[in-house]
Amino acid sequence: MLDDVEEPMDATDLIPVDEDQRIDAVRRYDVLDTPPDGAFDRITRLAARHFNVPVSIVSIVDTDRIWFKSHHGIEVDQIGRDPGLCASAILGAQPWVVENAAIDPRTLANPLVAGAMGLRFYAGAPLVTHDGFRLGTLCVIDQQPRQFSDEDATVLSDLADVVMDELELRLSAKATVDQESALREQAELMARQLQASLLPPALPEITGIELASLYRPADAGVVGGDFFDVFEIGEVCVLVVGDVSGKGTAAAAVTGLARHTIRSAAVWAGGPAEVLDNLSKAILLGRVGDEIDYFCTVLLVFVHRTPTGVRIEVASAGHPPALILDPVGNWACIDVSGPPVGWYAGARYVQACVDVDRGDRVVMYTDGLTEARTAQGMLGMNGVASLIAATPSADATIKALTQAIDGTSMVITDDIAALVLCVGESS
Amino acid sequence: MSRRVDADSGEEFAVRRVTTGSEVLIELIGELDIAGLDQLLDAARDLSPACNVTMDLSQLTFMDSTGIRAFMTLDLRSRSEQWSLTLKAAQPQVLNVLKVCGFDDRFKMIP
Numbered sequence: 001m002l003d004d005v006e007e008p009m010d011a012t013d014l015i016p017v018d019e020d021q022r023i024d025a026v027r028r029y030d031v032l033d034t035p036p037d038g039a040f041d042r043i044t045r046l047a048a049r050h051f052n053v054p055v056s057i058v059s060i061v062d063t064d065r066i067w068f069k070s071h072h073g074i075e076v077d078q079i080g081r082d083p084g085l086c087a088s089a090i091l092g093a094q095p096w097v098v099e100n101a102a103i104d105p106r107t108l109a110n111p112l113v114a115g116a117m118g119l120r121f122y123a124g125a126p127l128v129t130h131d132g133f134r135l136g137t138l139c140v141i142d143q144q145p146r147q148f149s150d151e152d153a154t155v156l157s158d159l160a161d162v163v164m165d166e167l168e169l170r171l172s173a174k175a176t177v178d179q180e181s182a183l184r185e186q187a188e189l190m191a192r193q194l195q196a197s198l199l200p201p202a203l204p205e206i207t208g209i210e211l212a213s214l215y216r217p218a219d220a221g222v223v224g225g226d227f228f229d230v231f232e233i234g235e236v237c238v239l240v241v242g243d244v245s246g247k248g249t250a251a252a253a254v255t256g257l258a259r260h261t262i263r264s265a266a267v268w269a270g271g272p273a274e275v276l277d278n279l280s281k282a283i284l285l286g287r288v289g290d291e292i293d294y295f296c297t298v299l300l301v302f303v304h305r306t307p308t309g310v311r312i313e314v315a316s317a318g319h320p321p322a323l324i325l326d327p328v329g330n331w332a333c334i335d336v337s338g339p340p341v342g343w344y345a346g347a348r349y350v351q352a353c354v355d356v357d358r359g360d361r362v363v364m365y366t367d368g369l370t371e372a373r374t375a376q377g378m379l380g381m382n383g384v385a386s387l388i389a390a391t392p393s394a395d396a397t398i399k400a401l402t403q404a405i406d407g408t409s410m411v412i413t414d415d416i417a418a419l420v421l422c423v424g425e426s427s
Numbered sequence: 428m429s430r431r432v433d434a435d436s437g438e439e440f441a442v443r444r445v446t447t448g449s450e451v452l453i454e455l456i457g458e459l460d461i462a463g464l465d466q467l468l469d470a471a472r473d474l475s476p477a478c479n480v481t482m483d484l485s486q487l488t489f490m491d492s493t494g495i496r497a498f499m500t501l502d503l504r505s506r507s508e509q510w511s512l513t514l515k516a517a518q519p520q521v522l523n524v525l526k527v528c529g530f531d532d533r534f535k536m537i538p
Contacts, residue, residue, distance in 0.1 A: 243492065245492055245493075245495075245496055290500070290503040290504055290507050291500070292496055292499050292500050292503065295495070295496060295499065297492070297495075297528075316527065318495060318527055318528035318529065319527070320527065321527065337526055337527050337528065337529045338528075338529050339499075339528060339529045339532075339533075340495060340499065340528055343499045343502070343503075344499075344502070344503065344533075367491065367492060371491060378489070380520075414491075
């Protein structure tokens with residue numbers, strides 16, 4: 001059997017035993033057919049200069065080809081796997097060296113040696129992954145026979161390790177980016193789902209009252225702190241706009257508690273102030289010590305129909321006041337004050353009562369709207385009122401606000417919620 | 428006044444504290460948002476019981492909900508540590524926010 005050594009290797013002998021897993025590793029590094037990269041070109045240039053050879057290559061051994069990530073001194077970027085000496089070089093852990101290919105039984109019949117290329121010297125050190133797979137080589141090639149010492153082999157191996165470090169670095173950077181984008185997508189999906197559970201799926205149809213709303217979280221990946229709600233209890237329609245300090249899941253938990261407490265208290269309470277008394281108690285149940293971890297502002301409106309329009313009862317827990325506008329744009333704000341929910345125990349709320357005529361609008365919003373920055377400074381209540389002066393319906397009002405928010409003249413840094421009620425012609 | 432229009436727009440925030448016997452004067456300067464919260468809360472630490480703290484808001488040009496949280500925290504702290512808190516000379520925008528939140532029921536507010 002020893003005589004067989006004289007024969008050139010059969011192609012099947014060049015396939016590593018762990019070839020399937022090795023190819024998986026090649027795929028994992030995602031390097032095949034990527035553009036040239038200065039880091040690898042520097043290494044092949046350095047290897048060629050150090051060993052004083054014309055050609056140096058960083059090769060990756062694919063299923064049926066050998067692809068060159070970097071090729072110094074030769075204008076070829078891939079060759080077939082069969083004649084490729086790199087396919088042999090990845091079979092062992094040590095550098096694979098042919099000092100004179102014309103007389104070496106392993107290579108004398110190889111087309112790269114016998115053909116026009118006239119290769120005489122080849123030394124290739126495997127690129128070994130951290131889990132032991134040999135992806136390809138760093139090799140040096142000459143058309144003259146050469147001697148290659150153990151010291152030379154050590155240097156070539158070290159340079160191959162530098163190539164591998166670069167590949168590992170690219171892989172971990174790619175993994176981080178992939179992971180971050182997957183996490184972000186997941187977070188955005190969860191945020192959207194959670195957000196949807198905290199807002200009414202659709203505004204109810206209520207006779208004699210036109211309603212419209214808008215909701216803009218400042219960051220798509222995070223649940224906003226703003227919320228609104230609309231529901232009917234018998235003949236009374238209840239409107240809620242609130243703002244929980246903070247964002248994310250912790251704020252969402254408070255938002256959920258606030259929304260449900262308001263709904264259940266509204267069933268039996270005599271008016272919006274009493275609802276806020278109870279909301280304040282519910283939110284403070286979790287408080288320990290003096291630290292205010294979160295709080296929320298709420299504007300709560302009970303709407304009663306009257307022969308001439310509606311009468312609203314308004315209570316506020318530190319929330320920006322509602323605006324009331326007539327059809328030609330005259331406006332006033334409904335001044336009601338009260339402590340934000342979550343401040344101190346025993347907070348008591350008051351309510352104001354206002355008659356709203358047919359055609360008039362009541363606009364509730366969060367501070368993300370009034371604090372939007374324009375070239376003239378913050379939008380403010382005056383700015384909001386002038387944006388919506390000439391929009392005599394709830395839909396038109398929301399449309400005007402949406403256009404302003406989506407336009408380029410304002411910078412929005414916070415969540416925005418707005419809810420508009422317009423009293424219809426026939427109640 | 429003009430404001431730059433960018434994402435974290437706004438002027439710098441600064442706090443100055445001057446103690447004279449049992450009188451503590453804390454000046455708030457610029458725009459108060461989340462970036463200035465700790466600075467303000469730190470300025471009102473280690474106050475002895477029975478001292479009178481006056482916060483001069485004449486140079487506070489803006490505050491968002493962070494300011495509300497800061498003043499609510501200071502209110503709770505002043506009650507548990509038994510010092511008094513007075514807010515002085517708030518500008519209209521800040522005064523509006525303070526009034527909407529019912530701060531005038533909890534602190535002395537003077538022009």
